[in-house]
Amino acid sequence: MKKQKEISPKIVIIGSGNVGTQLSKRLHARGLDVVQVFSRKAEKAKHLAKAIDSKWTNSLAKVVPTADLYILAVHDDWIGNVAGHLAKAIEKDSLVVHTSGSTPSTVIAPHFERYGVFYPLQTFNIKKKPQWSKIPICLYTSRDSDLTFVKKIAKRISQKVFELNDEQRATAHVTAVMVNNFTNYLFASANDILEKENLPFELLRPLILETAQKVQNASPKDMQTGPAARGDEATIERHLQFLEKYPDLKPVYELLTKRILNERRKK
Numbered sequence: 001m002k003k004q005k006e007i008s009p010k011i012v013i014i015g016s017g018n019v020g021t022q023l024s025k026r027l028h029a030r031g032l033d034v035v036q037v038f039s040r041k042a043e044k045a046k047h048l049a050k051a052i053d054s055k056w057t058n059s060l061a062k063v064v065p066t067a068d069l070y071i072l073a074v075h076d077d078w079i080g081n082v083a084g085h086l087a088k089a090i091e092k093d094s095l096v097v098h099t100s101g102s103t104p105s106t107v108i109a110p111h112f113e114r115y116g117v118f119y120p121l122q123t124f125n126i127k128k129k130p131q132w133s134k135i136p137i138c139l140y141t142s143r144d145s146d147l148t149f150v151k152k153i154a155k156r157i158s159q160k161v162f163e164l165n166d167e168q169r170a171t172a173h174v175t176a177v178m179v180n181n182f183t184n185y186l187f188a189s190a191n192d193i194l195e196k197e198n199l200p201f202e203l204l205r206p207l208i209l210e211t212a213q214k215v216q217n218a219s220p221k222d223m224q225t226g227p228a229a230r231g232d233e234a235t236i237e238r239h240l241q242f243l244e245k246y247p248d249l250k251p252v253y254e255l256l257t258k259r260i261l262n263e264r265r266k267k
């Protein structure tokens with residue numbers, strides 16, 4: 001018997017920023033039907049639409065009403081507001097999800113009964129193509145019956161798909177901020193010091209890579225090294241004297257050193 005061709009779900013992406021752009025491109029590249037993209041700026045929407053062969057709009061009132069899934073990739077603070085505007089243009093029983101790690105799915109609930117989250121746990125930049133197949137996609141839907149559908153789409157773009165409720169996703173987001181934003185802040189702080197001392201950041205790049213690679217196959221606690229992990233008080237003292245010149249960073253060094261020393265004492 002001839003196999004029936006599966007009809008591709010129609011997806012609308014609201015937001016043409018870092019996530020909206022990269023997600024639209026990935027969905028399109030994996031053969032999914034992104035029928036329309038939205039940005040408040042016509043040029044931005046047009047540019048993305050051209051890249052993925054879709055329609056575009058810069059008016060929420062003109063969003064196509066017949067899609068199977070609407071993905072809101074807009075600033076966290078605007079998700080509820082955008083959902084409210086969208087509710088005037090599309091059916092009340094449309095499925096609407098957002099892409100935020102920290103925003104509860106329920107911000108969409110006043111406007112749509114079928115709502116949820118499609119949160120890709122990675123850092124995105126509009127200019128850098130992400131390695132989608134390895135990105136954890138954290139899913140939630142208000143109705144169980146929608147989860148299978150959203151999961152199917154997520155599995156087309158990544159091998160790592162997780163079901164997380166709002167509370168679990170918020171926890172994951174806090175830890176994501178710690179390992180990504182905080183470590184990057186430390187990279188930037190280290191760079192500032194090196195620049196002021198006329199040394200290149202290049203000195204640290206292999207170390208940064210090694211640190212991140214080590215925890216891919218081991219527990220971070222087991223991989224802790226450095227003066228605090230060794231209980232090397234003399235080195236810590238020398239570092240603190242050096243950091244007198246950098247009074248903003250000294251308390252950061254002190255706090256983290258104290259935490260690592262405490263962990264050492266527990267062993």
Ligand SMILES: NC(=O)c1ccc[n+]([C@@H]2O[C@H](COP(=O)([O-])OP(=O)(O)OC[C@H]3O[C@@H](n4cnc5c(N)ncnc54)[C@H](OP(=O)(O)O)[C@@H]3O)[C@@H](O)[C@H]2O)c1
Binds near residue numbers: 020072074082099122
């Ligand atoms: N960036 C990341 O690394 C990352 C990772 C995972 C999840 N997320 C989540 O993904 C979502 C989007 O983040 P992003 O980094 O893609 O942000 P972004 O690059 O700043 O893009 C945000 C988009 O929101 C639109 N927008 C802002 N205010 C709006 C409003 N009042 N009405 C309609 N549209 C509005 C912008 O529209 P215009 O095009 O009209 O300016 C832009 O397209 C957020 O919920 C964020 O938490 C981000």
